[in-house]
Amino acid sequence: MRLLLMGPPGAGKGTQAAVISERFAVPAISTGDIFRANVAQQTALGVAAQTYMDAGEYVPDEITNAMVADRLAEGDCAGGFLLDGYPRTPQQVAELDEILALADVGLDAVVLLEADTDELVSRLLARAREQGRADDTEPVIRRRLEVYAAETGPLAADYAARDLLARVDGLGPVDEVTERILTVLTSVAAQRTATSAP
Template sequence: MRLVLLGPPGSGKGTQATRLKDKLGLAHISTGDMLRAEISAGSELGKQAKAVMDAGNLVSDEILLGMLESRLSQADVAKGFILDGYPRNVAQANALDALLAKIGQPLDAVVQLDVATDLLVQRIAGRAAEQGRADDNPESVRNRLNVYNEQTAPVVDFYAGRGTLERVDGVGELDEVEARIHKAIKA
């Protein structure tokens, strides 16, 4: 199973990807986690990414695609994967399709987690207090939601047009949301 989880910041993509990874035995690939690891390591890429992320903007497509291609070549991806946080724009969706075609691993499903904006802001504020993430400050959150609406929301239409999109209500108990995702992907 090769799956993409879409949704705005705070929609629960990371939480649900972790749960699905455990249940389905798939690799969880989070571009956000990959970037945070680079930042933690203090690499040059990490320094560049930190400045961009702290401002609430998106890291370049080229950097993300290169990191993703490297990650998809690792052994734990052989049984399948869950992409969390990628693609974030239509250009990335096209690049992902080309990359997956090149390696013979087309997507099986794309799931959009739908959550109302006011609940997203509430969730992110809770996450900021809990985890102390610099990219979860109020100004950055507003910017990230605007960026999502302008750049990432069209990815939903991209996959809907290809017939691979499943919309799932991302509100409720974690088990309920997970069950909806399993039903949507028929896993």
């Protein structure tokens, strides 16, 4: 399975990514993990990214794209992967299309976790209190959610047009949300098996 997991901050992507990757035996790849690994290993890309991060600037697409391409070229991704947090922009969608085309593979599904904004704000405020993040105020959180909606709305529409998008209600107990996602993906896996059968 080659999957993308999308969803606003606080929708529980990280939690669900871990379960899904285990269920389908594919690596869960988050851009945050890729960045940290490259910075820790002082790779050329990591050093370049660190320069932007230290300046409080957005890491350019070309660096992020190169890191993702390197990660997807690793052996454990040969049988599939779950990308969490990438792509975030139409330019990154185009780049991912190119990376997959070069490997002669395609995406099986894009899961979009959806949740009510006020519920997400409550969740993120609670998380900020637990983690002692005083700068995560309600206006800051609402702004992050607005930016997410503006950036990823076009991506969801693009993947929907390709008949890859599965919208899943991200609210409720973790295991219930997991069950909803697995129901969708099991159906996708069955369809893929049916179409690849001789």
